[in-house]
Amino acid sequence: MRGNGVIHLSGTKNGTARDIPMSSQVRAALKELGPGKPHERAFKNSAPHDWWDDARKRAKLDEYVWHCNRHTFCTVLTEQGVPLKVIQKLAGHKTIAMTARYAKATDTALAAAIALL
Numbered sequence: 861m862r863g864n865g866v867i868h869l870s871g872t873k874n875g876t877a878r879d880i881p882m883s884s885q886v887r888a889a890l891k892e893l894g895p896g897k898p899h900e901r902a903f904k905n906s907a908p909h910d911w912w913d914d915a916r917k918r919a920k921l922d923e924y925v926w927h928c929n930r931h932t933f934c935t936v937l938t939e940q941g942v943p944l945k946v947i948q949k950l951a952g953h954k955t956i957a958m959t960a961r962y963a964k965a966t967d968t969a970l971a972a973a974i975a976l977l
Contacts, residue, residue, distance in 0.1 A: 872952050880950060934962035939969045 865887060866879045882890075912926050930951065937947045948959040 869952070874952055874954055876952065876954070878949070878952055931962050931964065934959060935964045935966065938963040939966060939972075 865882050867882055867886075868877065868879050870877045872878065916922075916924060934947050934951055937950070938944070944956055944959050944963065947963060948956055951959060951962065953959045953962070
């Protein structure tokens, strides 16, 4: 994490480092962790499987696997009108084709598009 509200990702899936701006909600959550380096405590266990399975079971999300978060991220941004090139950069996809595979066209988004006519 950098002091300017940006999270630096060095060990990414595609091997390319990138900086991601934090939302105000993320900054507030990290601030609640107290003084010092809250990001080190928040991201101490970088492997999600250390805690993910237990949290998923408690939430009764049997079919929801960790990778679903990437699809949800891209789809929600698409529904909010974020351009695919911006989503591509945030998701760390090397190609726009990969981003298009992740960003689903939901029924809600289709109805909203038709409503614009």
